[in-house]
Amino acid sequence: MSRELFKFKGGVHPPGHKSESNSRPIHAAPLPKKLVIPLRQHIGNPAKPVVEVGERVKKGQLIGEADGYISCAVHASSSGTVTAIDMQTMPHASGLPDLCITIETDGRDEWIAHAPLDYRAMVPAELRMRLRDMGIAGLGGAVFPSAVKLDPGAAQACPTLIINGGECEPWITCDDVLMRHRADEILQGVTVMRHLLGSTEILVGIEDNKPEAVAAMQAAAAKMDFAVEVVAVPARYPGGGAKQMIETLTGKQVPSGKLSTDIGIQVFNVGTTYALARAVHHGEPLISRLVTVTGHVLRPQNFEVLIGTPMHTLITLAGDRDGTTGVLMGGPMMGVPMPDLEVPVVKATNCILVKSNELFPPLPRALPCIRCTRCADACPAELQPQELFRFAKAGDFGRAQEYHLFDCIECGCCSYVCPSHIPLVDYYRYAKGEIWAREKEKRAADLARERHEFRLFRLEREKKEKAEKLAAKAQAKRAELAADPSASGAPDADAKKALIAAALARAQAKKAEVAPKNVDHLTPEQQHSIEEIEARRAKIRELAHQPLESEEKP
Amino acid sequence: MPSPFILDRSSVTQVMAWVLAALLPGVLVYVWLFGPGILVTLSLATVTALAAEAAMLKARGYPAKPFLTDLSAIVTAWLLALSLPSLAPWWLIVTGTLFAIVVAKHLYGGLGQNIFNPAMVGYAVLIVSFPVQMTQWAGPLELTTAHLTLAQSASVIFGGDLPKTTLDAVTMATPLDALRTGLLQQHTVDEIMTQPIFGHYGGTGFEWLAAAFLLGGLVLWALRIISWHVPLAFLAGIWLTAGFLHFFDAGRFGAPWFHLFAPSVMLGAFFIATDPVSGATTPRGKLIFGLGAGFLTIAIRTWGGFPDGVAFAILLMNLCVPLIDQYTQPRIYGGASRTKEPPA
Numbered sequence: 090m091s092r093e094l095f096k097f098k099g100g101v102h103p104p105g106h107k108s109e110s111n112s113r114p115i116h117a118a119p120l121p122k123k124l125v126i127p128l129r130q131h132i133g134n135p136a137k138p139v140v141e142v143g144e145r146v147k148k149g150q151l152i153g154e155a156d157g158y159i160s161c162a163v164h165a166s167s168s169g170t171v172t173a174i175d176m177q178t179m180p181h182a183s184g185l186p187d188l189c190i191t192i193e194t195d196g197r198d199e200w201i202a203h204a205p206l207d208y209r210a211m212v213p214a215e216l217r218m219r220l221r222d223m224g225i226a227g228l229g230g231a232v233f234p235s236a237v238k239l240d241p242g243a244a245q246a247c248p249t250l251i252i253n254g255g256e257c258e259p260w261i262t263c264d265d266v267l268m269r270h271r272a273d274e275i276l277q278g279v280t281v282m283r284h285l286l287g288s289t290e291i292l293v294g295i296e297d298n299k300p301e302a303v304a305a306m307q308a309a310a311a312k313m314d315f316a317v318e319v320v321a322v323p324a325r326y327p328g329g330g331a332k333q334m335i336e337t338l339t340g341k342q343v344p345s346g347k348l349s350t351d352i353g354i355q356v357f358n359v360g361t362t363y364a365l366a367r368a369v370h371h372g373e374p375l376i377s378r379l380v381t382v383t384g385h386v387l388r389p390q391n392f393e394v395l396i397g398t399p400m401h402t403l404i405t406l407a408g409d410r411d412g413t414t415g416v417l418m419g420g421p422m423m424g425v426p427m428p429d430l431e432v433p434v435v436k437a438t439n440c441i442l443v444k445s446n447e448l449f450p451p452l453p454r455a456l457p458c459i460r461c462t463r464c465a466d467a468c469p470a471e472l473q474p475q476e477l478f479r480f481a482k483a484g485d486f487g488r489a490q491e492y493h494l495f496d497c498i499e500c501g502c503c504s505y506v507c508p509s510h511i512p513l514v515d516y517y518r519y520a521k522g523e524i525w526a527r528e529k530e531k532r533a534a535d536l537a538r539e540r541h542e543f544r545l546f547r548l549e550r551e552k553k554e555k556a557e558k559l560a561a562k563a564q565a566k567r568a569e570l571a572a573d574p575s576a577s578g579a580p581d582a583d584a585k586k587a588l589i590a591a592a593l594a595r596a597q598a599k600k601a602e603v604a605p606k607n608v609d610h611l612t613p614e615q616q617h618s619i620e621e622i623e624a625r626r627a628k629i630r631e632l633a634h635q636p637l638e639s640e641e642k643p
Numbered sequence: 644m645p646s647p648f649i650l651d652r653s654s655v656t657q658v659m660a661w662v663l664a665a666l667l668p669g670v671l672v673y674v675w676l677f678g679p680g681i682l683v684t685l686s687l688a689t690v691t692a693l694a695a696e697a698a699m700l701k702a703r704g705y706p707a708k709p710f711l712t713d714l715s716a717i718v719t720a721w722l723l724a725l726s727l728p729s730l731a732p733w734w735l736i737v738t739g740t741l742f743a744i745v746v747a748k749h750l751y752g753g754l755g756q757n758i759f760n761p762a763m764v765g766y767a768v769l770i771v772s773f774p775v776q777m778t779q780w781a782g783p784l785e786l787t788t789a790h791l792t793l794a795q796s797a798s799v800i801f802g803g804d805l806p807k808t809t810l811d812a813v814t815m816a817t818p819l820d821a822l823r824t825g826l827l828q829q830h831t832v833d834e835i836m837t838q839p840i841f842g843h844y845g846g847t848g849f850e851w852l853a854a855a856f857l858l859g860g861l862v863l864w865a866l867r868i869i870s871w872h873v874p875l876a877f878l879a880g881i882w883l884t885a886g887f888l889h890f891f892d893a894g895r896f897g898a899p900w901f902h903l904f905a906p907s908v909m910l911g912a913f914f915i916a917t918d919p920v921s922g923a924t925t926p927r928g929k930l931i932f933g934l935g936a937g938f939l940t941i942a943i944r945t946w947g948g949f950p951d952g953v954a955f956a957i958l959l960m961n962l963c964v965p966l967i968d969q970y971t972q973p974r975i976y977g978g979a980s981r982t983k984e985p986p987a
Contacts, residue, residue: 422647459919508658
């Protein structure tokens with residue numbers, strides 16, 4: 090197999106730390122006493138609860154239904170009783186609470202009746218709705234509802250389907266072990282995806298630091314009745330990013346502001362593909378996933394974890410140690426610090442990384458930027474991070490946008506290589522948050538102004554109408570007096586009505602022609618991050634307004 | 644603290660340390676071929692730079708330790724010292740270093756904020772203010788009648804007397820000075836080049852010094868401390884401009900190889916024009932920056948009032964950096980290049 094590979098620009102080579110956790114077999118984490126299942130685990134509208142407190146639920150039972158097209162259902166991960174539907178702390182950096190359904194498990198782990206789907210007999214749209222209702226969302230990190238991505242849309246077909254087994258973030262190995270041990274089922278999921286997307290070329294991209302996974306997937310691919318090309322790609326962070334994987338395998342770049350399907354390519358993470366196989370071939374909704382528990386623990390490994398399991402139970406299971414300095418969800422490059430360890434494992438939880446001072450020494454103090462452009466060399470979005478930093482720090486958000494701030498994928502490569510140790514990504518998050526907030530404020534102001542203008546217009550109109558009525562009355566009176574039944578003010582009133590209608594139309598047109606902004610046409614991912622960013626804005630703003638630590642006066 | 648939570652092992656200190664290390668071959672060749680006087684100059688400039696840096700940090704309310712240990716002041720000191728005549732008087736060295744650190748660096752905002760390369764500002768101030776003292780170059784040992792020891796060199800630099808010998812016995816006009824003077828006296832380049840100060844490509848001894856700087860520069864490139872863009876463009880700018888002039892009138896304009904194999908050119912190409920703080924940041928911008936500096940160097944050498952033009956060429960290009968950067972923004976992933984019109 091000698092597929093020509095392409096090089097994406099930038100990227101870094103952080104130490105992989107994969108071997109710590111990828112050699113142990115997959116263990117099923119024991120059933121916890123309590124499951125906390127958030128209704129918003131995916132991008133898009135949160136699910137709507139369909140159970141009540143006190144209700145008994147079975148494993149796999151729908152407890153939150155999808156709300157709209159870009160949404161996803163959530164299910165009870167085990168059998169038990171619903172004890173609360175309330176706000177709970179979420180596994181977010183923000184530590185903001187969100188609506189969750191708490192289930193006290195009964196230990197019986199009793200399944201609801203479920204059966205495989207005869208997907209070939211189903212209408213594609215119906216199959217997609219079923220997948221949405223089975224809670225299938227992207228498990229690679231973005232948690233975008235898969236049903237939406239499985240819709241080829243107007244193009245009718247998406248020629249190239251890429252299964253992403255890149256897993257470029259250090260420490261994380263859940264995709265690695267999934268491919269090693271469950272390659273056949275991953276490819277069964279591919280069968281369904283290919284069916285829905287009409288893809289003719291199937292590529293599986295795996296970073297070459299996972300030779301066992303490559304071998305397992307190649308062996309499984311050989312058994313399929315359609316061609317699946319398993320390709321080992323050079324390990325370089327963020328090579329497992331969808332855009333980077335696309336470029337490595339096809340040489341194509343996704344145009345800025347567009348989707349990969351616009352160039353005929355769709356990408357799914359291997360975990361998502363596996364979840365889809367379980368849904369279609371076994372009728373099981375997405376209620377569990379593989380989670381790497383690694384870092385400063387005694388036995389780093391991967392667990393099969395029920396969604397809603399509190400994180401601390403997994404750390405205990407892997408063997409917690411003294412000297413823990415914090416816990417991340419995700420890897421060290423893009424992971425988010427957890428506000429506390431009661432937070433549940435969600436669909437997005439690929440890794441629980443326990444930090445210690447030895448493994449993750451505190452970052453050194455930042456020095457001023459010396460414009461060395463190592464960040465620009467490392468940026469896979471091919472931006473000029475040193476300029477973005479300058480503009481963000483100066484509060485010059487307009488210039489930052491001109492220099493494509495919103496094309497930043499926050500992969501962290503720039504911060505990683507910065508010899509001045511500047512937390513660059515933080516400045517970009519801050520700048521994005523500020524821009525979103527300002528546009529939101531401007532929007533609110535525009536709306537208020539429009540309302541005010543319409544009120545003035547309405548008052549004016551009412552005054553006019555009153556006057557007209559009076560005039561009409563007077564005229565009618567006069568007509569009556571003149572005893573002439575043919576006279577009428579009607580034509581005049583019609584003209585006035587037309588005038589009013591025209592004015593209304595003008596007001597509406599004005600409302601519609603407000604210039605497009607960054608908060609228009611947001612992808613649901615962005616919408617999601619806006620909310621997160623909003624929460625952190627105040628904190629980050631402090632940082633940006635403070636001088637760099639080293640600039641502080643002694 | 645948000646992501647990322649890991650860093651590679653690079654630091655400003657590490658970058659600056661490599662720059663200093665890459666200068667060492669040049670320093671060794673300097674001592675070998677021109678005598679140990681340069682060591683006195685380097686030491687005096689280093690001490691002055693560190694003292695000035697510490698004083699300015701204190702005056703500006705910055706912590707001394709992280710900024711003194713970043714080694715950037717020492718890099719400035721060495722680059723200036725290697726640009727000065729090796730037997731220049733002590734006060735010249737001190738004045739130049741103070742100007743570089745206090746005015747060119749700290750009055751512009753310190754590390755990372757200076758528009759101009761500090762060492763070149765120091766050099767420019769000295770050559771404009773003290774042109775006579777800026778000619779006290781130790782000649783190559785193989786051409787001079789007397790050789791100075793380290794103590795004797797220090798004595799000369801600190802204004803002491805030289806027993807048994809005179810300064811004239813150890814100093815010589817540099818090849819660029821010799822060329823300039825010869826041309827002013829209506830000699831042809833070929834006639835001038837018969838003087839012993841001229842070697843194979845550049846000046847006797849000087850060409851080896853240039854080669855040592857080139858070697859150090861290649862090390863920096865191999866280590867990815869600098870990119871190839873600026874040095875290559877700078878050398879190409881020199882070669883093309885000098886070559887163009889030489890092609891039309893070989894009698895009046897020095898050969899391109901002669902211009903290229905000057906120590907100031909190699910030092911400028913690999914160590915000074917590559918200063919990230921005062922240089923262009925985009926790949927195309929770096930090429931423009933280097934080509935422009937190369938062209939200006941030859942233009943100043945040929946038509947300007949000073950024998951060498953590297954310092955002024957780089958300072959002039961420093962001025963153009965914001966403009967160059969703005970108009971050479973590269974295409975981003977999956978996109979067209981930045982909107983062309985300048986911002987309001």
